Amino acid sequence: METIKFGNVTFSYPLSDRKALDDISFEVEKSKFIVVCGKSGCGKTTLLKHMKKNLKPYGNFQGSVTYCGDEIEDLDDRRNAAEIGFVQQNPDNQIVTDKVWHELAFGLESLGFDNRAIKRRVAEMASYFDIQAWFRKDVSQLSGGQKQLLNLASIMAMQPKLLVLDEPTSQLDPIASGDFLQTIYKINRDLGTTIILSEHRLEEAFTMADKVMVMDQGKIVAYDTPQTIGSFMAGNSTEDRHPMFYGLPAVTKIFQEAGGKGPSPLTIREGRLWVDKVMDDAGVEPLEEGAACDKADNQPAPKVTDPAITMDNVWFRYDKKSQDVLRGLTLRVAKNQLFCILGGNGVGKSTTLKAISGMLKLQRGKVDVQGKLAMLPQNPQALFTEISVEDELMEALHYDKESDEEKVRAVLDMLALMEITHLRKAHPYDLSGGEQQRLALGKVLLLEPDVVLLDEPTKGLDPFFKITLAGILRKLTENGTTILMVSHDIEFCAEYADQCAMFFDGSVVSIGTPQEFFSGNNFYTTAANKMAREYFPDAITWEEVAKCVGDSM
């Protein structure tokens, strides 16, 4: 029997005439892995929340949602708690207790198990999820990835049959989110738990899914296997494309764009083999490995005259006994550029931003910024003080001496630029993650800075708004603003940056245009480049690779 079945579900939120869910019908069979994707605000979260009784949103509901044949509405509370697990976006907000072991036991305590039974299950979970090492730690000492894993383990301890995850990795860095998705995959394979996952980062999720559901404006656009969904979204020509196409993984996009036929490859390995076959048919031999790398290694750092940001031999550590975070960092950022700093966790990227903004007292070295500086923190909520979006933007101009009309005009322009005009009366906290990010960016930009520092601006954004964001950033640099961003998002930086720099061990180790930068890297590069680097080492973005491969076909 199917685990979850939606029968003609239509739902709208109170005081809204827009249908959040519009006549949705589908079934999910037992032990399947389903990935739900779509633009922010397309109704994914609303859909997922209907699968758990106590999370069901309040509003105008028609149709039926059944779990194993029973209406969700009428499920016994105990069964609802134990059999349906729900993981939300924010790792911090879901944790309730102060210790890891206590959090693991929380659900079992609610179900009224005795100490011995809880101990056994908790031990099992801790071993399965490999969290013995931090079992007795305070939750405040965990990293974001560990917190989210703890949330998952705490739910799995109740042995649910259905696991619903609402963008669980949106707040995590790529490595932690990869680990998290692997864990979910393992649960699905080992335990046969049915998984319904909504995700923005489809590269990995696509390779795990049995079926992919694409949503748009409260409707299901497609519900099919990941191999065939690409060709459906691609349509017959470039004009015919569904907007959701741009959210697909690079491998699938390249395959469709280049005009591949049949089931599309999903992993980079499959993509590589496909490229091999295409090139073999065309009679092209692969280039000698490492040619590109040698070129990059011999490349001198570009000279920058009249930089917007200058950092000279900067050393910093947080306190006397700790290690140096910045070790002789020297960096010059040219004016009117989008400059991206890439690198792993904890190498000092965010510290660099703080150092530039003058929030740190440096041990040694000099930082010089030309013009007015503003910075967007990682968590947009840290900026919000007002009760509506427009007031929020107005607040940024609070200390300005312009007339009120001018301020209003500036606010309206910014609303339009950030594409949040339709949300102007909404409360900042009611916005989705991506919309909050836009509002925060708008607020920072209203200060009219010459130099903007961005800390992980693409975190939690859907692929569509990333394109919009890139457009906004482009407009800013054209108008004379310098942007320095710190990011984990390789694909974004490859496509839109003017300069990329690799940060490691407290300083910048390599620097160049995306082309030079990524073609010189072997591991730390885009999926598209990994796929075709044997033939086209200079093709970095999926469009470039698709064009190169397509021309050879």
Place this chain on the structure above:
Amino acid sequence: MLKDGIGEGSEFSGYHPWVNLTYYILAIGITMFSLSPWFLAATFVSSWLYSVLLRGRGVIKMNLIFSFWTLVIMAGINVLFTHNGATVFFYIRGNGVTLEALIYGVSAAVMLISVIIWFVSFNVIMSADKLIFIFGKAAPVLGLTMSMIFRYVPLLKDRFQEIRMGQACLGRGSGKGFIGKMRQFGKEASILVSWSLESSIESADSMEARGYGLRGRTSFHLYKFTRRDTVLLLLMIILGAIVVAGCALGKTTVWFYPVYVLGNFDLMTAVTLAAYVLLLFLPIIIDISGEVRWKRSSLEM
């Protein structure tokens, strides 16, 4: 060992929370009802020893400062306001300053100092986890509430840091003047409150999703009551019973007014005192032997 103290890794701390709690109830409880100099000396010395053993040399200075001022203030106040007592030193405006009042003041001060210094080691031994366990036994909700408080304190601190930074990003870090600073602080506090309220909705969802509110909630813990806990608990109860019996027989009674009178130091007094000293020194003995065992085993390696 003495430099930084043994800390939370102490052997006694590894006993079951009920054993730890019983010890402190007995130690602090009996201290509060005995003004006999022998007993005061015993509790004063052992509370000092144990606090230094656990917290290291750093705590000595703090203890000394605190003890000195408590002693001076309490003795001073008692001498100036109580004029009972037969042995008069001298008169201030016709009111006698007496030896007995001085002795009473000093005794009471020593008692208070001991109680407070007991709490220094109490804080190390009775960690938040143990308190949560004990309150959780009384009512699961109480334990959970405490656990949530311990979770939210560092979370709110981190958030406040982040808000500070966010405001600094907007160039609002340093307000001008006192009023400017207060206004800025008010803004930051208001962000913290609305952010936290908003996120608590999600926390509530997460709790309910994991069955919070179902009937028959239990309270999980990691403590096991083993044989050594039983042995130590029994020993403490026996020793405690002897001391309480001694108190009931008036062996710890002292008369301050009009003349300071100590009871006879007879056999029963000796037995009571010995039991009391042994009781108070139990954790010290346990911890030191634990340390010695560690030292020895690390030497053998």
